[in-house]
Amino acid sequence: NAGVMQNPRHLVRRRGQEARLRCSPMKGHSHVYWYRQLPEEGLKFMVYLQKENIIDESGMPKERFSAEFPKEGPSILRIQQVVRGDSAAYFCASSPTGDLEKLFFGSGTQLSVL
Amino acid sequence: GEDVEQSLFLSVREGDSSVINCTYTDSSSTYLYWYKQEPGAGLQLLTYIFSNMDMKQDQRLTVLLNKKDKHLSLRIADTQTGDSAIYFCAEVTSGTYKYIFGTGTRLKVLA
Numbered sequence: 768n769a770g771v772m773q774n775p776r777h778l779v780r781r782r783g784q785e786a787r788l789r790c791s792p793m794k795g796h797s798h799v800y801w802y803r804q805l806p807e808e809g810l811k812f813m814v815y816l817q818k819e820n821i822i823d824e825s826g827m828p829k830e831r832f833s834a835e836f837p838k839e840g841p842s843i844l845r846i847q848q849v850v851r852g853d854s855a856a857y858f859c860a861s862s863p864t865g866d867l868e869k870l871f872f873g874s875g876t877q878l879s880v881l
Numbered sequence: 882g883e884d885v886e887q888s889l890f891l892s893v894r895e896g897d898s899s900v901i902n903c904t905y906t907d908s909s910s911t912y913l914y915w916y917k918q919e920p921g922a923g924l925q926l927l928t929y930i931f932s933n934m935d936m937k938q939d940q941r942l943t944v945l946l947n948k949k950d951k952h953l954s955l956r957i958a959d960t961q962t963g964d965s966a967i968y969f970c971a972e973v974t975s976g977t978y979k980y981i982f983g984t985g986t987r988l989k990v991l992a
Contacts, residue, residue, distance in 0.1 A: 773923075800978065809885070809969055809982035810924075823978070858923060869914070870980065874923035 771796075771861050771873035772841075779879045780849045788844040788876045792861030799842045800870065801834060804856040816842060849880045885972060887983040894991050899957040901986045903970035906951060911975035913946060915955045918967045918985070927955070927968075957988075965990045 772791040780786050792799050797818050802810040803826075813826040816836035824834065831849075836842040846853055856877050860870040884906045893899045905913070911932050916924040930937045930944045930953075937944045943956040953970055967985040 771923075798978075800980075802980075802982075807984070809984045810971075810980070811982070812979040815978050826979075869926055869929060871926075872916075872924040877921075 771859055771871050773857075773859050773873035773876050775876060776874065777877045777879070779881060781881050782850055783848050786846040786849050786853070786878055786880075788846075788857050788859075788878070789841045790844070790859030790861075790873060791841040792859075793863075793871055796861035796863050796871070798862045798864065799836050800860045800862075801842075801844050802858045802860065804858060804875070806855070810858060813844075846878075849878075851880045854878055854880045885970060885981050885983040887968075887970060887986045889984065890987050890989070892989045892991060893960050895960060895962055897960055899955075899960045899964065899988055899990075901955045901957075901968050901970075901988065903953040903955075903983050904951055905953065905970075905972050905981070907972060907974060907981070908948075908951065909974045910972040912973050913944075913953050914971045914973075914980070915942075915944065916969045916971060916982075918969065920966075924969065960988075960990050962990045962992055964988060 774789050799816045801813040804810045814834045815823040831847045833845045856875045858875045860872045887903050914929040915927045917927050918924050928939050941958045945954045967987050969982050969985045971980045971982045973980050
C-alpha cells in the first residue's frame, strides 16, 4: 500500500508564474489536507477536502490560492502569480475518514520562487 | 487561540536519553502527537497519546502527558545518531481536523 504521494518533490517558479502541486492520497483515503511549512516554522493548516468538496479552507490565503480534489485523480493545490513569500514546503496528508486518530503525510513539495 | 510551543534546539551525546518538551494551550485537545522530520523528508508519525492517558511507552520512546500543566514530553532512550532530526508535537481536538503543530525541536546527537 503506497503512502501519500506528492509531486513534484521540488518545484522552481519565477515570480508571476503558476505553481501546481499534486497529492495522491493513500488507497482508500477520501480525506485530504494541505499544510504549509515556512522556513524554521511548524506546519500550518491550509485546507481540508473530501472528494469533490472543500470542507474547510480557512487556512488558505484569500487570493491566488485554490485547491481541488476531483472525483478522479489527485488533489491539486494551485498557486497563481507566485511571489517569493510563497516559497515553502507544502505537505499533503490523508485519512480514511474524518476521524483523526492519525494522519499520513506525504514527503512534501518544496516550492522555490525566484 | 490554540498555540503549541517547543524549544528550538536540543543537543545530546550518543547513548544518552533525550527529552523533548512541548506545551499547548487548548485544554480540549484530544490527541497529542509526536512527528519526526528528517532533512528533506516528510513527517513520520512516531507516536501519539490520547488525552485520557498519562503515559505511553513504545520501545525507546516514552510519552508523558501532564494535563494540568498542558505539558507533553517525548523521551528517547539510548539516543542514536539516526535520531538526529526535527521533532514536532501536534495536538488536535476531537470533532475537528486541524492539527496545530509546534515549531519543532531540532535534535542533534553527538557521536
